[in-house]
């Protein structure tokens with residue numbers, strides 16, 4: 091027997107249709123900011139009476155708030171309606187190799203409280219889960235909708251299982267199952283570069299673009315792809331793993347932690363710069379950056395090489411996706427003045443054909459909080475994608 095299409099379901103079931111309109115209205119206000127009732131009806135193609143009824147309900151529930159319209163030259167000033175970011179809260183968590191960061195956020199991505207814990211090198215899942223339970227219990231409120239967890243590696247988002255995380259050496263661990271059991275809240279697990287891309291999309295430089303690539307350069311080099319205003323994950327959340335594209339297939343190329351030879355992150359990452367620093371008798375990538383800024387030519391050369399290879403990697407990605415923008419984030423963004431110009435030059439010169447498809451290359455806006463904000467943002471996205479009642 092043929093099942094009903096979504097469209098048929100909407101027409102046939104007034105309750106489903108009402109829920110659908112509620113979500114449309116909430117999503118619109120979240121994206122476009124304060125809007126009048128009349129503009130809402132026009133933009134959403136809904137009858138004014140339907141908008142009035144929905145707004146009445148949502149105001150009573152606290153999902154919306156009324157705002158005064160800025161001064162207009164003439165006539166009556168309509169009251170504007172806005173999505174209320176303080177209606178509920180979410181928890182964002184970022185599991186890293188050396189620490190666990192968590193935050194309580196409002197629905198607008200604003201951090202309300204923080205929790206941080208240092209963890210040992212290559213931590214086991216049990217140790218991290220225990221800390222996560224502690225963090226969630228310390229941060230959660232009665233109105234907390236759920237937990238978003240950002241972690242490096244391939245994630246099966248549907249089940250919350252880590253397929254493989256080379257950084258943590260975790261394989262087949264189901265974070266969602268463990269956390270949902272321990273905390274009794276819905277859990278969303280996401281690759282950390284994808285979470286960062288979502289944060290940029292909702293609150294950062296990505297608001298200006300429909301299609302962009304968000305590149306995170308830290309210990310390794312990760313990436314998140316946004317197409318048509320939505321995160322594109324691919325089969326296992328591995329879309330945008332730019333760091334593991336091959337840039338040097340020769341026998342002498344160094345072997346990446348993924349096991350392959352000559353990956354881009356062997357040239358463009360903190361790890362790669364640490365090797366350069368060691369070679370020059372310096373402490374680490376940060377000291378190398380500081381020396382380059384002070385005019386040390388060897389350190390400067392290391393960053394020029396870094397920029398050149400980053401440019402090549404980006405050029406390949408741009409030829410594949412033709413995005414409007416590339417957003418550069420991660421720890422290395424702090425030293426962008428030393429390598430971004432070179433990377434841009436390579437992209438502008440070599441993107442097919444003759445550099446014509448070169449996108450804008452900009453720095454991240456959300457900064458290090460982006461992983462937490464993006465992880466929490468995914469919980470908000472889920473909340474705004476399914477019928478809700480107060």
Ligand SMILES: [Zn+2]
Nearest residue numbers: 334346348353
């Ligand atoms: Zn690799």
